[in-house]
Amino acid sequence: MTAQNQQVKSSFQIDSATQNGETIDVLWKDGHKSVYNNLWLMDACRCKQCFQDDTLSVNPGNDPLTMPLSPSSNSVDVEQDGSLKIVWDDPRSDHESIFDSAWLRVHCQSETGRSLARKTWDKTLDMPTFDFNDVVSNDDALFVWLDSIIETGVSIIENAPRNEEAFRELAARVGFLHTRYHPSNVFTLDTTDKIAQKIQHAYKLDRLFYHSDLTAYTDSGVIQLLHCLEYNNSNQEAEGYSIIADGFKLAEVLRKEYPEHYQQLTEEYAPACRRRMVAEEKVLQEGGEALGNVSQNNTIGKYAWESYRLNHVIKLDEWGNPAEVRFNHNTRAPLSMPHDKVKSFYQAYRKFVELLEDQQYTKEFLLKLGQVLICDNGRILHGRTEVGSTLKRKVLGTYVKGESFKSRWRLLLGQKAQMNDFWLTGLSDKALETLANRFV
Numbered sequence: 001m002t003a004q005n006q007q008v009k010s011s012f013q014i015d016s017a018t019q020n021g022e023t024i025d026v027l028w029k030d031g032h033k034s035v036y037n038n039l040w041l042m043d044a045c046r047c048k049q050c051f052q053d054d055t056l057s058v059n060p061g062n063d064p065l066t067m068p069l070s071p072s073s074n075s076v077d078v079e080q081d082g083s084l085k086i087v088w089d090d091p092r093s094d095h096e097s098i099f100d101s102a103w104l105r106v107h108c109q110s111e112t113g114r115s116l117a118r119k120t121w122d123k124t125l126d127m128p129t130f131d132f133n134d135v136v137s138n139d140d141a142l143f144v145w146l147d148s149i150i151e152t153g154v155s156i157i158e159n160a161p162r163n164e165e166a167f168r169e170l171a172a173r174v175g176f177l178h179t180r181y182h183p184s185n186v187f188t189l190d191t192t193d194k195i196a197q198k199i200q201h202a203y204k205l206d207r208l209f210y211h212s213d214l215t216a217y218t219d220s221g222v223i224q225l226l227h228c229l230e231y232n233n234s235n236q237e238a239e240g241y242s243i244i245a246d247g248f249k250l251a252e253v254l255r256k257e258y259p260e261h262y263q264q265l266t267e268e269y270a271p272a273c274r275r276r277m278v279a280e281e282k283v284l285q286e287g288g289e290a291l292g293n294v295s296q297n298n299t300i301g302k303y304a305w306e307s308y309r310l311n312h313v314i315k316l317d318e319w320g321n322p323a324e325v326r327f328n329h330n331t332r333a334p335l336s337m338p339h340d341k342v343k344s345f346y347q348a349y350r351k352f353v354e355l356l357e358d359q360q361y362t363k364e365f366l367l368k369l370g371q372v373l374i375c376d377n378g379r380i381l382h383g384r385t386e387v388g389s390t391l392k393r394k395v396l397g398t399y400v401k402g403e404s405f406k407s408r409w410r411l412l413l414g415q416k417a418q419m420n421d422f423w424l425t426g427l428s429d430k431a432l433e434t435l436a437n438r439f440v
Contacts, residue, residue, distance in 0.1 A: 175404025
């Protein structure tokens with residue numbers, strides 16, 4: 001079904017448009033009024049002299065340095081198809097702009113609130129669950145899955161074949177895999193790996209506290225996937241269970257109930273560091289040839305890595321809403337702040353941890369064989385319960401670049417919006433989501 005055959009909501013239909021000095025006022029059929037600056041409209045024009053259809057980028061001739069700062073229009077009309085036509089009084093050339101009405105509405109300069117609506121959750125979360133075969137073979141199912149990650153930050157895939165090929169296939173549906181300081185991009189969490197337990201806290205058998213991964217790195221906004229290949233527990237205790245918490249929910253509680261602590265965690269920086277002098281793993285490229293600084297006999301690569309980063313525990317977006325949570329108790333570095341701010345910061349930090357320990361805001365469950373846990377690392381704090389001496393657990397892990405994940409979601413959302421590519425170019429996430437849901 002095409003967009004032309006579907007009924008558009010009244011909020012995207014223009015009732016009237018009038019010139020008003022340096023603005024054009026648009027009245028919508030739902031009663032809302034939008035006011036658009038003439039200069040903004042001229043700069044946003046998608047006519048052929050202003051915008052390149054092939055490269056989907058602004059034409060060099062559309063130059064804000066030469067266009068009039070107070071442009072005026074000779075006429076403003078609502079076309080038969082509902083679009084807005086403006087004939088400009090432009091001394092440079094004959095110039096007409098035609099704007100899609102829905103595109104105009106999502107750029108309303110009278111409305112605020114441009115962050116995506118996200119559903120924060122607590123222990124009552126009904127875990128979003130999807131089938132492996134559906135999401136790897138059907139783009140509609142893929143979009144619903146990715147959209148659920150946008151909304152809640154977490155989901156589970158069931159019925160995944162227990163091998164690395166299937167795991168990579170699933171991850172590739174989300175986006176490009178993120179390579180860490182190792183040249184590989186898939187790692188194995190194995191309770192029998194004694195070497196890893198000595199150099200990496202995530203491999204140790206003790207309880208792994210709620211945390212974000214990659215806090216000492218610039219690019220920590222990734223999607224993490226964990227695939228259970230083996231779980232064999234002879235004593236039937238709840239060992240090696242996954243634990244998760246919604247960082248945005250904790251931020252919400254802090255902002256409402258403990259605003260002074262919220263201010264500390266959004267304004268003060270908490271350093272994170274990572275220094276790995278001995279890191280080894282088996283690394284093979286396609287065709288079996290060894291990669292990295294490896295021994296040709298056993299293809300074991302040896303690597304060293306050092307990093308340091310200043311983070312806000314709660315990072316805000318341009319509109320003051322939580323955009324990312326970075327918290328890892330094990331990668332903390334000494335604070336870098338004036339002495340008179342240290343105590344108040346640690347008070348806020350303790351309150352954050354106290355909320356993490358509150359079972360009201362956390363969820364514990366067994367990641368079963370063939371299941372894949374997907375977490376937005378910039379939002380979901382994850383960990384696991386203690387691993388007993390008899391438990392055998394093997395989990396594959398990888399990260400997908402956050403920008404790559406968002407790109408895949410936006411492309412699928414663009415298909416749902418059913419608009420020309422030059423209208424879809426340059427939309428915010430919120431605007432794109434609104435356009436995709438403009439039909440009755």
